[in-house]
Amino acid sequence: MSTRPTFAGYDFAGRVAVVTGAAGGIGRTVCDAFAQNGARTVNWDRVAGNLDTPDAPRHFAVDITQPDSILAALDATLAEFGRIDCLVNNAGFAGPTLPLDEYDPLEWQRVIDVNLLGTYHVSRFVVPVMRRANAGRIVNVASLAGKEGTPNASAYSAAKAGVIAMTKSLGKELAQTGIVVNGIAPAAVETPLLAQMSPGHVQTMIGKSPMGRLGTTDEVASLALWLCSDSCSFSTGAIFDLSGGRATY
Numbered sequence: 463m464s465t466r467p468t469f470a471g472y473d474f475a476g477r478v479a480v481v482t483g484a485a486g487g488i489g490r491t492v493c494d495a496f497a498q499n500g501a502r503t504v505n506w507d508r509v510a511g512n513l514d515t516p517d518a519p520r521h522f523a524v525d526i527t528q529p530d531s532i533l534a535a536l537d538a539t540l541a542e543f544g545r546i547d548c549l550v551n552n553a554g555f556a557g558p559t560l561p562l563d564e565y566d567p568l569e570w571q572r573v574i575d576v577n578l579l580g581t582y583h584v585s586r587f588v589v590p591v592m593r594r595a596n597a598g599r600i601v602n603v604a605s606l607a608g609k610e611g612t613p614n615a616s617a618y619s620a621a622k623a624g625v626i627a628m629t630k631s632l633g634k635e636l637a638q639t640g641i642v643v644n645g646i647a648p649a650a651v652e653t654p655l656l657a658q659m660s661p662g663h664v665q666t667m668i669g670k671s672p673m674g675r676l677g678t679t680d681e682v683a684s685l686a687l688w689l690c691s692d693s694c695s696f697s698t699g700a701i702f703d704l705s706g707g708r709a710t711y
Contacts, residue, residue, distance in 0.1 A: 472691045474501035478543045479690065482526055482584055483553025484519055485511030487653035488603065491679035492550055492686050493519040499687065502543060506535050506584070507553065526553050526580030529587075536587050545595065548690040549588050551581045551625075552603045556656075559663040562616040570617040577621035582628065589632075589641070598641040599690040602629045603682070606649045606705050614663060622647075626701055633699025642698040644689045649705040651677040672707035 479496040483489040484505035490512075493503040497517035505511065506524035513521070520542070522535035539546060557573040558565070581602055592598030607615055608622030629645035636643055650656065650667040656676075668676060685704055688694055703709035 472499040472687055472693075474499045474548075474690075477501045477547035478504065478539070478545050479548040479550065480504045480506055480539060480546050480588070481519070481550040481552055482506045482524065482580070485509045485521075488651060488679045488682050489550070489552040490519075491683045492552065493517075495680075495683040495687050496548070496690075501548070504539050504543070504546075506532070526584055527575045529583050532583055532587050536591070540591065546588055546591050547595075547597070548599045548601075549584070549592075550601045550603065550686055550690070551584055553580060554603065554605075556615070557617050559614045559660050561614055565617060573617035574621050574624075577618065578624040578628075581625050585628075585632065589636070592641045593636075593639060596640040599694070600632070600641065600643040601686050601689045602643070602645040603686075604629065604645045604647045604701065606647050606703065606709060609647060609701075609709065609711070612667070629701060630699045637698055642689075642694065644694070644697055644699070645701040646682060646685055646689070647701050647703050647705070647709070648677050648682055649708050651679060651682060651704075653679060670708050671705070675706065677704055677706060 474496055479501045481489045481493050484493045485507040493505060494517055496503050503519035505519040505521045508525055510521035522538050524535045525531045555573055555576040557569055602625050604625040605622040607619040608626045611619045626645060629643055633643040649671055656664050685702060
C-alpha cells in the first residue's frame, strides 16, 4: 500500500461541506480531505469524535432517523456558515449478520431507518438550500451489497439498494438545476462499522475481492472529493464502484 495521500489538487475554498456520520471512519476521513483543500467542514452525527486536531469539523448533534434533529442542525449550520455546497450522506448502520428468517423485525427496521430513510430525510432538507443557490454536490455512500445482495445481510443490502435507486432518481430530478447527485458503492472498507459484523462475514467479503483486501477510508475520500469537485460536471445519477475489482456491473 502507498503512504496516506494528502488529497491535494482541489480548491474548495469558501465552500461548506456537510458530512453525516463523520465522528470517525469514512466520514471523518472525508471531512479531513475537504479541509485539506480549503473547505469548511461540518459533522452531522450523534457524537463529535476527535476534536483535538486543527482541521476538526464543526459538530452539530444529529440523529438522521429523527427529522427534527436534522432540521435543527440545518438551521444551526446555515446560521453559522450561510450555505451548504456539498453533502455527503455517509452515516450508516450495518446491523447483525443473520439469515433473513432469523432477523428481528425491529433490527431490520432500524437498518432501513438509518441507511435509507436517514439518507432520504437529510437530502429532502438540504436539497432546497442547494436549489436556492442553483448549485450543489450530493454524494450518497451506498454499498456493493446494494448491487449484489450480500448473504446474511438482507436488511443492509435492501437499504443500500434503495440508496442506489434514490441516487439515480434524484440525480435525474435535479439534472438541470446545477446540483449533481452521485453515489459510491464500496466493497468492504476497513472501518469500525466492520466490528458490527462477524469476523467470518468480513473474511467472506475480503475473499470475494480480486485484490484480496479491504478498501481504505482514504480511497473512499479521494473519490468523494472528485465527485464534489468542479471536475465532476457531466456525471449525475451515477454509481461509482470502489470494489477492488469485485463489481461486475
